[in-house]
Amino acid sequence: MVRIHDTLLGRETDLVQRIAGSVSIYVCGPTVYEVPHVGHGRTALVYDVIRRYLTWTGLDVMYVSNVTNVEDKIIARAAREGTSEAEVADRYEAAYWAELIRLNVDEPDAVPRATQFVEPMIDLIAELITAGHAYVIEGEGVYFAVGTFPAYGELSHRRLQDLLDSAGTRVEVDEQKRSPVDFALWKAAKPGEPDWDSPWGRGRPGWHIECSAMSLAILGEGFDLHGGGDDLVFPHHENERAQAEGAGHAFARHWIHSGMVMTGGEKMSKSLGNYTTLGGAIDAHGPRAFRLAVLQVHYRSQMELGDAELRSAAEAVGRLDALVRRAEAAGVVSDASLLDVEVVASFRAAMDNDFGTSAAVAAVFDAVRRANTEIDADNLANAGLLVGTVRHLLAALGLEIGVADDQDGDDDVIERLIAEREGARVSKDFATADRVRDELATLGITLEDTPSGTLWHR
């Protein structure tokens, strides 16, 4: 049984599914008005790993992750560039997926976009008005009446009074609202902004309503797991929940939230401008180093994810690739259907405990060391079992080993140079052999002489 830390409960609990054997997951994706940064990469990877692991355990996973494509910053950017909101959103959504593909993040089963679900949002707002949880301010829009929903604050563990006390200290309050904590469900149209018809006049949906409507529309009532970055707990997820449950719909059974990426001790964010682009980080250190670095930290913890962390992870990935190289060179055969039961048990125990990827990866590295020892001792059968287990478990986390991040280059030239060096070595002409090795080094090629021949890698 998988145990998860449920934000609503504030503690760990069993992941009990709506329907035994299957898991439905909704994860909040980005608002696409800028290129993705390292933090977006981490979050996408965290949930990709959770999804992969649940699938690996035999569950039938339905994974939905949305894209917010209508929002103030998108509108502002489109206006600034003299282009359409759709063009801006499409451009940055494409940039987002392009990087996730490099990271080997599996495509979600569904990627709902806000503009595709305006009708269900309008229906939900209408239900809230009927239920007495929402009200119209002429010329302004429709607002959720927080005071009418007693459960408000449960998810983010806030008292309504505390919210009222701090309201207005940081953001100006619209005096027409019944309460300063009420939030917009529908915003009346403004000149130059995209808008849709609604029973309350033309306008556009508030931010929070899209996720309530889209998750219910695609996954249905009482879906299993709702996730996102922990900066979304309040107000976004609190509001999503109020909207769905206020309208009488059973919402997410469990909530999970992942930690933020920090840089120099501060949260990385687009608005602070202190971010590193995801593409830049992947270019510099490779997609697998990025994934491993994320795996080495528990998903709920804040983490630094800069050059030092990525370099360290890249070295570790190199060691994993080296294991595959030397296993193959030694003639080790691994059968994917045969796994080391103890290693698998350690891995599962770690992952079942709130997706403890850090401990799970540690179990794998333990097996890596043992596999190398077995190769050194020429115990090829034992080595094969361990190498196969390592590859299988890492693949379950989305990490492929034994394959280079980039395969370009002229292998024929390299092979010829290695053969040339081999000839020099046989005739004890080590000066020539070393000269060839240096030449290869300038091409970024590292050589390894083994009893069964010379191996090379980039």
Add this chain to the structure above:
RNA sequence: GGUGGCGUAGCCGAGUGGCUCAGGCAAGGGUCUGCAAAACCCUGGACGUGGGUUCAAUUCCCACCGCCACCUCCA
């Protein structure tokens, strides 16, 4: 001010009331190698501070110090 969380060896980072203090990176010493590379072996060093509970605390409790997040858009 309110809420939640964190402070572990050079760095990153799991974890546990007592057993040889995960794992990764880095460092030093070996083995192997023509030399390297890779790998393996060995080594050192930790649990913010002060109290308390306990036979025993890094782990539980209290206080204090420091840091972070959310309370506004945000992954």
